[in-house]
Amino acid sequence: MQNRLINWFRYASPASFYPLAGRLAPIFWVLAAILIGIGLYMSFFVAPVDYKQGDGYRIIFIHVPASWMSMFIYLVMAGWSAIGLSFNTRLSFMMAQALAPTGALFAFLSLWTGSFWGKPMWGTWWVWDARITSELILLFLYLGYMALVAAIDDRRRADRAGAILLLVGVVNVPIIYFSVKWWNTLHQGATIKMNGQTSMDETMLLTMLIMALGFWAYAIAAAMVRVQSIILEREANATWARELVGEQA
Amino acid sequence: MNGILEALDMGKYALYVWGSFGVTAACMILEPLLLRDRLRRVRRRIARLNRRESNPS
Numbered sequence: 543m544q545n546r547l548i549n550w551f552r553y554a555s556p557a558s559f560y561p562l563a564g565r566l567a568p569i570f571w572v573l574a575a576i577l578i579g580i581g582l583y584m585s586f587f588v589a590p591v592d593y594k595q596g597d598g599y600r601i602i603f604i605h606v607p608a609s610w611m612s613m614f615i616y617l618v619m620a621g622w623s624a625i626g627l628s629f630n631t632r633l634s635f636m637m638a639q640a641l642a643p644t645g646a647l648f649a650f651l652s653l654w655t656g657s658f659w660g661k662p663m664w665g666t667w668w669v670w671d672a673r674i675t676s677e678l679i680l681l682f683l684y685l686g687y688m689a690l691v692a693a694i695d696d697r698r699r700a701d702r703a704g705a706i707l708l709l710v711g712v713v714n715v716p717i718i719y720f721s722v723k724w725w726n727t728l729h730q731g732a733t734i735k736m737n738g739q740t741s742m743d744e745t746m747l748l749t750m751l752i753m754a755l756g757f758w759a760y761a762i763a764a765a766m767v768r769v770q771s772i773i774l775e776r777e778a779n780a781t782w783a784r785e786l787v788g789e790q791a
Numbered sequence: 792m793n794g795i796l797e798a799l800d801m802g803k804y805a806l807y808v809w810g811s812f813g814v815t816a817a818c819m820i821l822e823p824l825l826l827r828d829r830l831r832r833v834r835r836r837i838a839r840l841n842r843r844e845s846n847p848s
Contacts, residue, residue: 578819596803597800597802597804598804600801600804601808601811605811647819647822651814651815655811655814658810658811763823764823764826771829771830774834778833778836778837778840784841787837787838789838
């Protein structure tokens with residue numbers, strides 16, 4: 543037990559996490575490329591045409607994974623923030639910051655693809671429906687968090703202020719998720735329910751899950767590369783960082 | 792070839808399907824490139840600091 547604790551805390555130091563992030567990133571880039579490649583192939587060549595929405599429904603293969611990731615990444619960031627505030631580990635805050643732009647990107651893509659799906663199916667690009675509005679608030683939470691952290695010069699204060707914002711904003715995630723149940727919305731109900739029931743054809747479901755796994759690998763890879771930049775930007779004066787980079791970059 | 796084009800023909804939904812997949816693809820190609828640039832920039836900055844300190848003029 544003692545040994546395992548020591549091993550875990552070893553990676554809480556930016557200096558020892560940096561090389562690990564460098565090793566993990568390429569693995570997850572490759573994984574993302576393979577999974578998204580298979581997902582795209584299945585999206586267009588394997589998944590059948592929908593009886594009601596024709597080919598238009600294919601947007602689901604990116605819309606749902608992007609929406610899931612936007613909520614999931616936010617929860618992971620909030621988790622890192624809670625760890626950072628509890629144990630005062632700098633790397634936890636850096637992880638939250640490394641995930642933020644990718645989370646914001648997925649929130650944007652969720653809204654964008656939703657809009658491009660809403661137009662042909664509902665006849666409108668945008669409605670102030672509960673789910674869409676709460677997803678927009680999620681995008682603003684991401685952007686607000688990034689702006690707040692960037693605006694405070696003192697790193698430690700920026701870390702803490704950002705972490706608190708993330709933890710307060712967490713309340714929005716269940717609102718997004720359950721919005722289709724709590725309010726009478728234009729947005730359709732959950733595609734996959736918590737109790738495991740699904741209202742979807744098996745091929746379509748499999749395609750969507752493969753895409754979701756691909757997006758998940760992509761998010762990890764992106765966060766690993768970004769956390770490396772954040773670590774080096776912050777530790778530019780540390781001996782280990784200087785020795786690691788050397789005189790040729 | 793015709794089969795592929797046929798499978799990719801989204802009919803009246805072309806604008807919406809390709810508008811969604813296109814923007815998603817663009818974003819998910821651009822972000823990794825920007826990330827690579829950012830890491831390169833900080834590594835170059837540190838290398839410059841190192842060079843300056845090893846031969847101060």
